[in-house]
Amino acid sequence: xxxxxxxxFLQIAAYRDPQLILTIEDMIRNAKRPQxxxxxxxxQYHPDDDFDNVDKYRKDKRFRIKDVLYSETxxxxxxxxxxxxxxxxxxYTLQLDSHMRFVKNWDVILxxxxxxxxxxxxxxxxxxxxxxxxxPANDPDGRIHEPWRMNFDRFIPEGAVFFIPETxxxxxxxxAPVPARFYSAHMAFTLGEFSNEVQHNPxxxxxxxEISIAVRAYTHGYDxxxxxxxxxxxxxxxxGRTKQWDDDKEWGSKNVxxxxxxxxxxxxxxxxxxxxxxxxxxxxxxxxxxxxxxSGLSFGKRAxxxxxxxxxxxxxxxxxxxxxxxxxxNSFIPMFRHCIDVSLKDVPxxxxxxxxxxxxxxxxxxxxxxxxxxxxxxxxxxxxDGYCKVWREFQTETKPAYWVVxxxxxxxxxxxxxxxxx
Numbered sequence: 001x002x003x004x005x006x007x008x009f010l011q012i013a014a015y016r017d018p019q020l021i022l023t024i025e026d027m028i029r030n031a032k033r034p035q036x037x038x039x040x041x042x043x044q045y046h047p048d049d050d051f052d053n054v055d056k057y058r059k060d061k062r063f064r065i066k067d068v069l070y071s072e073t074x075x076x077x078x079x080x081x082x083x084x085x086x087x088x089x090x091x092y093t094l095q096l097d098s099h100m101r102f103v104k105n106w107d108v109i110l111x112x113x114x115x116x117x118x119x120x121x122x123x124x125x126x127x128x129x130x131x132x133x134x135x136p137a138n139d140p141d142g143r144i145h146e147p148w149r150m151n152f153d154r155f156i157p158e159g160a161v162f163f164i165p166e167t168x169x170x171x172x173x174x175x176a177p178v179p180a181r182f183y184s185a186h187m188a189f190t191l192g193e194f195s196n197e198v199q200h201n202p203x204x205x206x207x208x209x210e211i212s213i214a215v216r217a218y219t220h221g222y223d224x225x226x227x228x229x230x231x232x233x234x235x236x237x238x239x240g241r242t243k244q245w246d247d248d249k250e251w252g253s254k255n256v257x258x259x260x261x262x263x264x265x266x267x268x269x270x271x272x273x274x275x276x277x278x279x280x281x282x283x284x285x286x287x288x289x290x291x292x293x294x295s296g297l298s299f300g301k302r303a304x305x306x307x308x309x310x311x312x313x314x315x316x317x318x319x320x321x322x323x324x325x326x327x328x329x330n331s332f333i334p335m336f337r338h339c340i341d342v343s344l345k346d347v348p349x350x351x352x353x354x355x356x357x358x359x360x361x362x363x364x365x366x367x368x369x370x371x372x373x374x375x376x377x378x379x380x381x382x383x384x385d386g387y388c389k390v391w392r393e394f395q396t397e398t399k400p401a402y403w404v405v406x407x408x409x410x411x412x413x414x415x416x417x418x419x420x421x422x
Contacts, residue, residue: 007036008107009090009192013079014098015044016070016242018051019136019235023100032105039063040086042079044244046070064088070247075254077204080185087195097186099235101134101143106231110189113177113227120176126190126222128183130165134233143233147171149226150182151311154337155302157399157422158259159268160208166311168228177225179313181295183214186234190222198222201261201280205254206245208262215266218291220283266299269399293318293328302399303332334397336368340390342405344381346418347388351410352377357390359400368394 010027014020020043028034039062045052047069057063064086073079080095087093092111103109110127117125130150135142146167153164163182168174188194198217200209218224245251260271265281266288267273282288292298296308296316307316319328340357347355355377358369370392372380380388390405405418 004089005091006033006111007038007090007092007192008111009087009093009195010037010039011080011083011093011095011195012040012098013042013044013076013083014052015073015076015079015244016046016049016052016247017098018240019099020052021054022136023096023098024054024057026101027096027106030102030104031107033107035062036107037062038088038090040083041065042068042082044068044070044073044079046242070244073244073248074202075205075244075248075251075258076185077200077206077209077258078202080200081202084195084199087192090192093190093192093195095185095188096232097234099136099241100131100186101139101233103231109229109231110227113225114189114191116176117223117225122223122225124191124194124220124222125177126183126188126194126217126224127177127227128180128188128224129226130163130184131187131227131232131234132230133236135237136235137239145230147226147228147230149178150180150184152181152297152304152308154335154393156207157338158207159263159266159302160259161211161297163210168226171228174228177228179315180224180226181214181297181308181314183210183217183224185210185213187232188213194222197283199280203258203261203280205251205258207255208258212262212265215288215291216280216282218294219286219288221285268299268302296332298329298332301332301334301397302336303334305331306333309333334395335393336396336400337391337393338403340392340403340405340420342380342388342390342418344387346416347381347407349407349409349412349415352407352415353410354408355390356404356406356408357392358404358406359392359394360402360404361398362401367396367398367400368392370394 031037054065066082113127114125130148132144132148148165149168150163151166153162155161197220263269263271264274294315296305305316319325322328322331355372357372359367361367400422402419402421407415409415
């Protein structure tokens with residue numbers, strides 16, 4: 001396929017989003033070369049909605065719009081895959097969410113960053129990040145004007161890796177994008193052929209998407225970077241937006257299947273590695289182990305190197321730096337970090353003196369226990385989200401089978417025992 005010079009293929013999967021039209025308008029208005037944009041949209045719509053009507057763009061030759069009735073969609077990764085089928089040889093591609101805002105000349109800024117990295121020797125740079133936030137109810141005053149990077153947060157019990165954003169340290173004195181380990185699905189800019197080489201697996205539902213794309217991109221020869229300047233903003237709160245799982249009664253089974261697909265890709269938890277050599281698998285430029293060496297993550301062990309915990313930029317110290325493959329394998333720390341969500345209706349008393357919080361294995365043996373005291377309980381019961389978040393982290397080679405939260409009240413002694421399986 002011949003690439004079309006200086007064109008950018010925009011990928012937008014939108015689900016009943018009141019911000020879609022505003023995102024399109026802001027994107028076009030702030031582009032230096034709007035005539036070079038080619039905008040692919042998978043519009044998952046409800047007939048009763050009127051806020052995401054794109055009729056005014058249908059005769060615009062820059063737009064490629066696929067309409068999908070809300071009840072027919074299969075999830076965000078499926079929708080992103082549908083958008084990628086609209087790629088037609090553009091030189092660059094930018095994947096976005098449908099609730100974004102843009103700096104002036106964002107298009108030439110991103111192209112300039114990519115060329116800067118190519119001049120530095122990276123043939124296939126990929127610029128990606130959890131970009132800073134904006135607030136639609138307070139825009140533009142609510143925009144964050146510091147570039148963010150993505151750090152490791154945890155392996156969730158189902159196997160996927162979660163990330164957490166933070167401001168890039170010393171960003172004002174940095175003059176080039178910074179190395180990255182991870183991929184953000186709401187902002188990824190790279191060469192256009194990425195749309196064909198590293199397509200979203202439609203069997204994924206939501207979680208697992210970003211870590212699988214990060215590793216697959218790396219093994220296809222892409223080098224990951226975070227932009228060192230703010231180029232785009234993202235709206236994180238989801239206020240006023242219907243989510244696909246709000247409408248889909250089958251989302252739970254799709255989510256379970258998605259997690260299994262992800263564990264099979266990485267060969268986690270005893271699953272036979274499947275799908276690593278097909279269209280939605282790993283590339284042949286680098287191996288999975290090379291990504292693990294680069295990032296400091298071990299998928300089989302659900303473990304992480306201290307170098308990554310310390311938020312140091314990749315590449316991590318590998319077998320060569322540590323002296324042997326065994327020394328490298330032994331450098332990983334198996335970490336289990338989890339948030340137990342407890343509904344306020346399940347903890348109605350006002351005089352708790354402590355909660356027993358424990359994790360058990362499949363033989364009902366206690367693997368880890370750390371109780372919540374009065375201070376933690378009060379903080380959790382006043383969380384504005386309306387439920388108690390019991391965070392715990394510990395080292396373990398084995399995934400727990402279930403958790404226990406057993407509240408104790410000064411007046412009622414032991415209250416009902418709460419449990420949940422992984």
